[in-house]
Amino acid sequence: MYGEFKLEMPQQLDEALALIAEDPAEVLSGGTNLMIELRARKLRPEQVVSLDALSELRGIEVDGNRITLGARTTISDILRCDDMAEFGPSLLDAANLFAGQMVRNMGTVGGNIACSSPAADLVPPLMSLDAEITLVSSKGTRKVALCDYYLSYKKDVRAPSEMITSVSWKKLAKNSSNSFYKLARRIGDAITVTGVAVTLTMDGDRCTTARIALGAVAPTVFRATNAEKILEGQILTDDLITTAAQQAKAQSSPISDVRASAEYRLHTVGKLTHRLLTQARDKLV
Amino acid sequence: MKNSKEIILKINGRNEKITVPSHRTLLEALRETGHVEVKCGCEKGDCGACAVLVDNVAIDSCLTLAWTSEGKEITTISGLGTPDEPHPLQAAFRDLGAAQCGFCTPGMIIAAQGVINDNPAPTDDEIRMGLSGNLCRCTGYAKILDAVGHAASEMRKNGEPS
Ligand SMILES: Cc1cc2nc3c(=O)[nH]c(=O)nc-3n(C[C@H](O)[C@H](O)[C@H](O)COP(=O)(O)OP(=O)(O)OC[C@H]3O[C@@H](n4cnc5c(N)ncnc54)[C@H](O)[C@@H]3O)c2cc1C
Ligand code: FES
Ligand code: FES
Numbered sequence: 001m002y003g004e005f006k007l008e009m010p011q012q013l014d015e016a017l018a019l020i021a022e023d024p025a026e027v028l029s030g031g032t033n034l035m036i037e038l039r040a041r042k043l044r045p046e047q048v049v050s051l052d053a054l055s056e057l058r059g060i061e062v063d064g065n066r067i068t069l070g071a072r073t074t075i076s077d078i079l080r081c082d083d084m085a086e087f088g089p090s091l092l093d094a095a096n097l098f099a100g101q102m103v104r105n106m107g108t109v110g111g112n113i114a115c116s117s118p119a120a121d122l123v124p125p126l127m128s129l130d131a132e133i134t135l136v137s138s139k140g141t142r143k144v145a146l147c148d149y150y151l152s153y154k155k156d157v158r159a160p161s162e163m164i165t166s167v168s169w170k171k172l173a174k175n176s177s178n179s180f181y182k183l184a185r186r187i188g189d190a191i192t193v194t195g196v197a198v199t200l201t202m203d204g205d206r207c208t209t210a211r212i213a214l215g216a217v218a219p220t221v222f223r224a225t226n227a228e229k230i231l232e233g234q235i236l237t238d239d240l241i242t243t244a245a246q247q248a249k250a251q252s253s254p255i256s257d258v259r260a261s262a263e264y265r266l267h268t269v270g271k272l273t274h275r276l277l278t279q280a281r282d283k284l285v
Numbered sequence: 286m287k288n289s290k291e292i293i294l295k296i297n298g299r300n301e302k303i304t305v306p307s308h309r310t311l312l313e314a315l316r317e318t319g320h321v322e323v324k325c326g327c328e329k330g331d332c333g334a335c336a337v338l339v340d341n342v343a344i345d346s347c348l349t350l351a352w353t354s355e356g357k358e359i360t361t362i363s364g365l366g367t368p369d370e371p372h373p374l375q376a377a378f379r380d381l382g383a384a385q386c387g388f389c390t391p392g393m394i395i396a397a398q399g400v401i402n403d404n405p406a407p408t409d410d411e412i413r414m415g416l417s418g419n420l421c422r423c424t425g426y427a428k429i430l431d432a433v434g435h436a437a438s439e440m441r442k443n444g445e446p447s
Contacts, residue, residue, distance in 0.1 A: 004288055007307035007352055028350075035348040036329045038308075048307075052353045076342075080403075100418015101396050102336050102345040188417030189331075 003038065006047045013056065013165070016049055017138040021161045025049045029072060030106035032099070033115045057110070057165060062087075068168035071110025075122075079104070087171065090125035090180035090197045097121070097182045100189045110164045113146070116154045116220070119192045123221040125180045127213035128197035129169040137162040147213075150220035173209070176201040177280035181272050185259060192216045193260040194268040196248075198276040200231070202284040207231045212244075212277075217252040217269045224248040227273065236281045245274035292355045296320060297364030305351050311337070314351035315361065322363045322391050326420070333419030336392035336399075337361050343399030345418075362391035365398065373443070374398060374436040383432035385423035393419045397433040405441055409434065 008025075010016040019025060025047040028034055037043045051057060051072055058072035060081050067087045069078075078084055078095040085092055098104055098121055112122045113133060123146070131146045135158060146167070150156050158164070172178055180197040184190035195215030201208045210231035212224040227247035234240055254265035288307045293300050294314065305314050312335045315323045326334035328347045335346040338360035366372030374394045377383065384390045393416065400407050400415030407415065412433050421429060 004306060004308050006288060007350065009353060028353075031348045031350070032330055032345075035310075035350075039328060050350070050353050096414075099330075100333060101399055101415045102333060102343050102418050103330055103348075104418075105342050105399070106344050106348060188413070 003041060003044050005038075005045050007050060008047065009050045009053055011053050013054055013136070014138070016051065016054065017136065017161075017163065019047070019049050020163065021138045023047050024160060027051060027114070027163060029108045029111040029114075030074065030103075032103050032107040033111060033117075051110075051163075058108075060084075065171050066168055067171065068166050069109050070166050071108060071113075071164045073109045075099070075104040075107050075109075075112075076101075078109070088125060088129055088169070088178065090128055090178045090199070091122060093180040094121040094125045094182065094195075094197075097184075097187065103189075109167060113149070113167060114156075114158065114164055116150055116156045118153070118218060118220055119195070119216040120221065121180075121182060121192055121195060121215065124195045124197035124213040124215040125178075126167060126169065127221060127223055128178060128180070128199045128211040129172070130211065131167050131169040133164050134166045134168070135159075135162045136165045147223050150222070153219035172199070173201045175203065175284055176209075177283045179276055179280065181276055183268055183272065191259060194254075194265050194272060195221075196269065196272040196276055198273070198280055200236075200277065200280040200284060202236075202281075205235050205285050207234055207236050207281075210244075210277075212248055212273060214248060214252060214269060214273075217254040217265050219253070222251070224251045224273070226251055231277070236277070236285070238278075241274060241277045241281065244277060245270045248273040290352075292352060294318070294351070294354060294359060295357065296359045297361060298358075303351070307350070307352055309351045310347055311349040311351050311354045311359070312346035314354075315346060315359075320361050320363070323361050324388055324391055326388075326392075330418075331420065332389070333392040333396055333416075334389055336395040336419070338364075338395055338398065338402075341399075341402050343396050360395075362394055365394065372398075373439045374401075374433065377432040377436035377439070378429070381428055381432040381435060383424060383428040389419060389421040389423075393421065393429060397436070400433070401437050401440065405437065407433075407437060412437075 026045040199211040210228040227244040249270035324334035326332035
């Protein structure tokens, strides 16, 4: 069914990095995106490097104030983590509505980030948590803020010789609320039409930090920074939230496709941003 | 074919040798070795007909490469029970009318077992969530949900380790 390729199954990360440094290769993590692209012959790699044996890349670690997910951590691993409701409520929201059981058992965080799809559901939550990813090649390591990772539709800053090894973020500050809303045609196993992730941190009735990350309404997931600026340092009145939601809408540039029209996406991104901001404020104030 | 090699797959407790190229999926390899109880539906992760347990976790075999499945425990529906000694899930599907044409049933039961492995007492919503990657064109799902709920409670009563 698939075109032929050389399949490498390195046992060590170093070995994997050497392989992708030498020859062009597709990295195979859970395979829930890549296998479909190989089958559709959208990609015809000479070499596929499976990360299956690299268990060191899988797991959830907490070090003081920081939470780190290895790139091979699956969606099901997120759901099984007892503390995720505290660490990343929005990420848990996204994992709960992600695909079906088998894809959740296979699909990984690294694959979700690396596929650079505007509809990748873990990305708005991770961006709303100010997550940072670690990119490693045989030459060294660098960290990139997730909000700076994507360049344009399916384009990102990762070099072919680099691999994502982990994603991490700081625990939520006190008086914060963080959530994600996935709008899709149905609840189970559906691709996102509009995705909104919000984090608000309050000091009394004043907002100190606002994060709004939007999915499936532009060529990449992105932060509605204009809307965030409107909220930060302010008392969150209904009017201010309405203005911020309008800004989020203004920063979006959706397309029409089989799932929804651009007009519907614009309408819903405004409504959902408004709803999530209001809910977060009402919870905290 | 270039890039072919002999691998050993442990299927339902038995080691089976097969020579396959690197791009062969686990689904194709299983059916080639006679395990046609594993169904081929969409081949893109949408239908769940090809689900098998790998080390007790349900996965879509159409999205898995055969080579990377070496050294793992693969369980198909035939590994759960037989007509003479059906698994509680198989008995419940039979007795409660949860199978009509039966095409989705192997994947459905494997997914249900995956849910129960994680959580021996799943709620209706948890069962729904666990089966949302499996399509059935016949039953309308209600009887499937009943059968899984029933089997889970039978398994708890019998104290099956799952
Ligand atoms: C039926 C179905 C339903 C789905 N539902 C959803 C959904 O609800 N929400 C959603 O967001 N997605 C969904 N997806 C898409 C997919 O499951 C996810 O994007 C998943 O997280 C991909 O992870 P993976 O490990 O399977 O990636 P793979 O397919 O293994 O890889 C995807 C891409 O990322 C690259 N890559 C993988 N890991 C790394 C790494 N560590 N470093 C560098 N590059 C890497 C690969 O080379 C490849 O190009 C669905 C897919 C299917 C088939
Ligand atoms: S054949 Fe594998 S999910 Fe449909
Ligand atoms: S019984 Fe026919 S597809 Fe489910």
